[in-house]
Amino acid sequence: MSTLQFSNAVLRRSINLALAALLCVPLAVLNADNPKLTTKPKPAAKPAASAKPAGAAKPTTTGARPATTTGAKPATTTGTKTSAPTTNAPHGEPSTSSQHGGGGSNPGRVGGSYPGHGGGTVTQTKSGAEIHRDAGGHVNIVHAHGMDIHHGPGGSRTIVRTRPDGARVVANRSGHGYIGHPYSYRGVNYERRTYFHNGRVYGGFYRPYTYWGVPLDVYAPGFYFAPAFYGWAYNPWLTPIMYPWGWAGSPWYGYYGVYFPPYPAYASPALWLTDYYLAQTLQAAYGERAAELANAQLQAPAPITLDVKDAIAREVRREIALENSEAMAGAQATPDPGSSGIARILADNTTHVFVVSTPLDVPSNAGGTCGVTEGDVVQLSPGTPADSAAANMVVLASKGQDCPTGASVQVGIADLQDMQNHMRETIDQGLSDLRAKQGQSGIPAAPAAAVTPPVQTGFAAIAPPDDPNAKAELSETAKEGDQADRQALTESGGQNAGTDAAAPPSVNTGQTIDEVIAILGQPKKKVDLGAKKIYVFDNLKVTFTDGKVTAAE
Numbered sequence: 001m002s003t004l005q006f007s008n009a010v011l012r013r014s015i016n017l018a019l020a021a022l023l024c025v026p027l028a029v030l031n032a033d034n035p036k037l038t039t040k041p042k043p044a045a046k047p048a049a050s051a052k053p054a055g056a057a058k059p060t061t062t063g064a065r066p067a068t069t070t071g072a073k074p075a076t077t078t079g080t081k082t083s084a085p086t087t088n089a090p091h092g093e094p095s096t097s098s099q100h101g102g103g104g105s106n107p108g109r110v111g112g113s114y115p116g117h118g119g120g121t122v123t124q125t126k127s128g129a130e131i132h133r134d135a136g137g138h139v140n141i142v143h144a145h146g147m148d149i150h151h152g153p154g155g156s157r158t159i160v161r162t163r164p165d166g167a168r169v170v171a172n173r174s175g176h177g178y179i180g181h182p183y184s185y186r187g188v189n190y191e192r193r194t195y196f197h198n199g200r201v202y203g204g205f206y207r208p209y210t211y212w213g214v215p216l217d218v219y220a221p222g223f224y225f226a227p228a229f230y231g232w233a234y235n236p237w238l239t240p241i242m243y244p245w246g247w248a249g250s251p252w253y254g255y256y257g258v259y260f261p262p263y264p265a266y267a268s269p270a271l272w273l274t275d276y277y278l279a280q281t282l283q284a285a286y287g288e289r290a291a292e293l294a295n296a297q298l299q300a301p302a303p304i305t306l307d308v309k310d311a312i313a314r315e316v317r318r319e320i321a322l323e324n325s326e327a328m329a330g331a332q333a334t335p336d337p338g339s340s341g342i343a344r345i346l347a348d349n350t351t352h353v354f355v356v357s358t359p360l361d362v363p364s365n366a367g368g369t370c371g372v373t374e375g376d377v378v379q380l381s382p383g384t385p386a387d388s389a390a391a392n393m394v395v396l397a398s399k400g401q402d403c404p405t406g407a408s409v410q411v412g413i414a415d416l417q418d419m420q421n422h423m424r425e426t427i428d429q430g431l432s433d434l435r436a437k438q439g440q441s442g443i444p445a446a447p448a449a450a451v452t453p454p455v456q457t458g459f460a461a462i463a464p465p466d467d468p469n470a471k472a473e474l475s476e477t478a479k480e481g482d483q484a485d486r487q488a489l490t491e492s493g494g495q496n497a498g499t500d501a502a503a504p505p506s507v508n509t510g511q512t513i514d515e516v517i518a519i520l521g522q523p524k525k526k527v528d529l530g531a532k533k534i535y536v537f538d539n540l541k542v543t544f545t546d547g548k549v550t551a552a553e
Contacts, residue, residue, distance in 0.1 A: 120132060120133050120134045120135055120140065121133050121137075123492050125144075125488050125491035125492050126491055127144070127487065127488070127491060128144075129142060129143060129144035129145075129484070129487070129488035129491065129492075130142070130143040130144070131143075131488055131489065131492050134361075134369060135368075136368055136369065138151070138361070138369070139151045139489065140361070142484070142485050142488050142489065144484040144485065144487070144488045145480065145484045146161055146162075147159050147160065147161040147477075147480070147481050147484055148160045148161070149481050149484065149485045151361075152358070152359035152360060152361060152371070153359045153360070153361055153371030153372075153373055153402055154289075154359060154371070154373070155173075156172065156173070156358075156359040157172060157173045157481065157482070157485065158170065158171070158172055158177075158358075159171050159172070159173075159477055159478060159480075159481030159482075159485075161477065161481075166181075166182050167179055167180060167181045167182070167467075168180040168191075169473060169474065169477050171474040171475075171477040171478045171481065172288065172478065173478055173481075173482060174288055174478065174519075175196075175471075175474050175475035175477075175478040175479075175514070175517075175519075176196060176197045176198070176288070176474065177195070177196065177197075177474050177477075177478075178193040178194060178195040178196070178204070178470070178474075179193065179194050179467045179470050179473060179474070180192065180193045180194075180206070181193075181194075181464045181467065183462075183463060183464055185334065185458060185459035185462055185463075186334060186458075186459075188207065188334045188459070189207065189208055190205055190206065190207050190208075190220065190459050190463065191205070191206045191207070191208065191217065192204075192205060192463040192464045193205070193206065194466045194467040194470040195470075196470045196471045196474050197284070197287075198284075198287055198512070198514070199512065199513075199514050201466060201470060201471065203222070203463075203466055204219070204222070204425060205219075205220045205221070205222050205457075205459060205460055205463065206218060206219060206220060206421070207220050207334075207335070207337045209337035209338065209341060209343075211338075211341075211342065211343050211413060212386060212387045212388075212389075212413075213387075213389075214389055214412075214413050214414055215414070216337070216341060216342065216413070216414055216417045217417070217418075217421065218337035218340060218341035218342075218417065218421065219340075219341075219420070219421040219424045219425055220335055220337075220340075220457070220459065221323060221326070221335075221424070221428055221457060222456065222457055222460035223331075223454040223455060223456050223457060223460065224323070224326070224327035224331055224454060224455050224457065225327070225431060225435065225450075225454050226449060226450055226451070226452045226454070227324065227327060227328065228446075228447055228449035228450040228452075229431075229435060229446065229450040229451065229452075230320055230321075230323065230324035230327065231324075231450070232269070232446045232447060232450045233269045233270075233273075233320050233431060233434065234269075234270075234317060234320050234321060234324070235268065235269075236267050236268040237266070237267060237268055237269070237444050238444070240265040240266060240267040241265065241266050241442040241443060241444070242264075242265055242266075242442055243266055243272060243441060243442055243443065244441060244442075245262060245275070245279070247262075247279065250283075251286065251290065251293075251294060252282060252283045252285075252286035252287070253279075253283075255286055255293050255296065255297065255298050256282045256285075256286065256298055256375070256399075258297075258298055258300050258303065259282075259298060259300040259303055259304060259375065259397075259399050260278055260279070260282055260303070260304060260375065261303050261304075262275045262279075263275055263306075263309070268313075269434060270313045270314075270316045270317045270320070271309075271313050272430075272434065272443075273313075273316050273427055273430045273431070273434065274309055274312045274313040274316055275309075276426070276430040276433065276434075277312070277316065277355065277423065277426050277427060277430060278304075278309075278312070278355065278375060280426050280429070280430075281355060281357060281374050281375050281422070281426070282374065282375045284374070285373065285374035285375060290511065290512075291508035291509065291511045291549075292508070294509075298399060299400065300398075300399045300400050301398070301400040301404070301405070302405070304375075304377065304397040305397065308353070308377050308396050308397045311353045311377075311379075311396070312353055312355065312377065315352060315353055315354075315423065316423075316427060319423060319424055319427055320427070320431075322340060323424070323428075326340065331455045331456065331457050331458055332457075332458040333458075334458075334459065341417055341420065342413060342416050342417040342420055345380070345416075345420065346380075346384050346386070346391070346413075347386070349382045350382065351379065351380065351381050351382065352379070352380045353377055353378070353379050353380070353396060354377070354378050354379075354380065354393075354411075354416060354419040354420065354423075355375065355376070355377055355419060355422070355423065356372045356373060356374055356375065356376040356377070356378065356419060357374060357418060357419050357421075357422035357423075358374065358415075358418065359371060359372070359373045359374065360372050360373075360411070360415055362403065362409045362410055362411055363390075363409065363410045364403065364407055364408070364409050364410075365392070365407075365408035365409065365410070366407065366408070370402045370403035370407065370409065371402035371403060372395065372398070372402065372403050372409070372411075373399065373402070375399060376395065376397060376398050376399060376403070377395070377396045377397040377398075378393040378394065378395055378396060378409070378411060379393060379394045379395075379396045380393055380416070381394075388413065389412060389413055390410040390411060390412050390413060391410065391411055391413060391416060392408065392409075392410055393408070393409050393410070393411050394406065394407070394408055394409075395407045395408075395409060432454075435450075435451060438450075438451065471514075475517060475521070476521075479519075479521065507519060507520065507540065507542060507549060507552050508549065509548075509549050509550065509551075511548065511549045512547055512548060512549075513533070513535070513544055513547055516535070516542055516544075516549060520537045520538075520540065520542075521537070523535035523536055523537050523542075524536050524537060524538065531545060531546050532544070532545050540552055540553070541553050
């Protein structure tokens with residue numbers, strides 16, 4: 001057993017010990033999904049994120065860990081492995097700076113490591129741009145004007161650049177994304193992100209970490225709930241409930257509803273959070289292409305199955321138990337990214353599922369590449385080599401737009417970390433929503449000890465403030481990146497020059513004011529007539545009614 005595997009085993013045992021003590025059940029019940037933990041391991045260094053007693057009252061309602069996935073499980077994937085980094089550095093090292101250009105754990109859907117596909121080519125243009133294509137001739141990354149422009153399925157783009165002050169700017173073509181400012185807390189490096197998406201500015205926290213030479217950004221909660229709340233959220237409810245989500249008239253659900261049927265009833269918070277998680281993911285995906293999809297209908301081959309959703313719910317419960325363990329260490333502690341991120345998942349000898357959080361082109365074991373998009377579900381089986389830059393996965397659920405259900409694909413380790421980040425951040429949002437709604441709309445009331453105010457973490461309390469210019473800078477980065485991308489691809493000529501240099505975004509009926517400004521920049525003139533507004537740009541006059549485009553001339 002490696003040091004990392006042992007550390008993760010200790011963390012897992014610590015979580016189970018805490019839950020067993022709270023529930024007064026035999027430890028063997030909680031270790032049922034990992035028989036190796038029923039025997040006492042040899043002494044070793046204690047992981048930073050081990051569960052320590054918290055000062056707050058402990059929950060009185062915790063439950064046994066769920067068993068491992070019981071649904072029909074695809075066979076272990078095989079095929080050519082994506083080449084690993086040539087490094088002799090040990091895995092599990094804190095990174096001195098945040099290097100990864102991604103971070104898909106947010107509704108902005110930007111990021112992804114985009115692992116290189118073997119047999120590709122690199123082209124230099126006369127202006128100094130560098131274009132990386134895969135073996136099929138499709139563009140993966142364009143380096144131009146100090147920016148990295150990542151190409152994804154369906155014409156998606158992610159633009160990444162680093163400012164002179166060290167801050168990272170990561171934007172998609174709609175001008176949504178984040179600006180990440182590095183800072184330090186107790187000698188540990190963090191990144192404070194200011195996100196902008198759908199007119200909303202909000203923050204998040206990440207800790208840079210290097211796993212076998214692969215730079216990762218691992219989500220760090222900005223606050224912890226009361227211990228009793230984690231216990232309440234982990235356990236089943238006494239009686240299943242019906243919950244009125246109110247999605248029926250929403251355009252995003254009109255499009256994705258054929259793929260995503262919600263549970264008919266909720267026997268536990270984990271099931272409620274599973275539907276919340278999937279809904280947030282698909283709603284954000286729709287928002288990025290609202291004008292394009294407004295009159296379209298998804299032709300999904302089959303809806304996501306109950307077995308797959310139940311597997312996601314088991315991941316939700318694992319994340320609740322993990323965060324409870326981190327919270328027990330105290331709000332001033334610094335969570336160990338090796339114990340809270342993908343490194344732990346790869347070493348725990350357990351099958352896991354991930355919900356795709358950003359569009360990715362991934363190598364297929366059938367040959368070539370295929371695309372997975374937001375809301376698709378992939379499964380990881382034990383056995384990924386510790387020094388691999390990618391993992392063999394099976395697609396469990398697909399909207400049918402590219403990689404089909406049952407396909408064997410390879411997903412970059414950094415992309416898996418982004419998916420887990422997105423899950424943790426969205427589940428924290430869902431827990432906040434659940435806490436606010438407990439006792440309403442059929443949701444059972446939580447114990448009084450469970451609804452005490454959350455406690456801010458120490459690293460969040462001293463973080464830099466939100467970037468005041470995030471919205472404008474992300475919009476400008478999106479425009480500059482799109483122009484640089486088209487210029488480089490036009491100069492390169494040759495195969496796919498025309499198809500990869502996608503047409504610039506256009507203004508369409510139904511787009512929001514923010515989406516139009518991200519495409520055209522700030523207007524020269526504004527006319528405010530209440531619900532009706534007219535924005536005059538250089539060569540276009542756009543009329544908005546109730547915040548949406550109704551005419552352009």
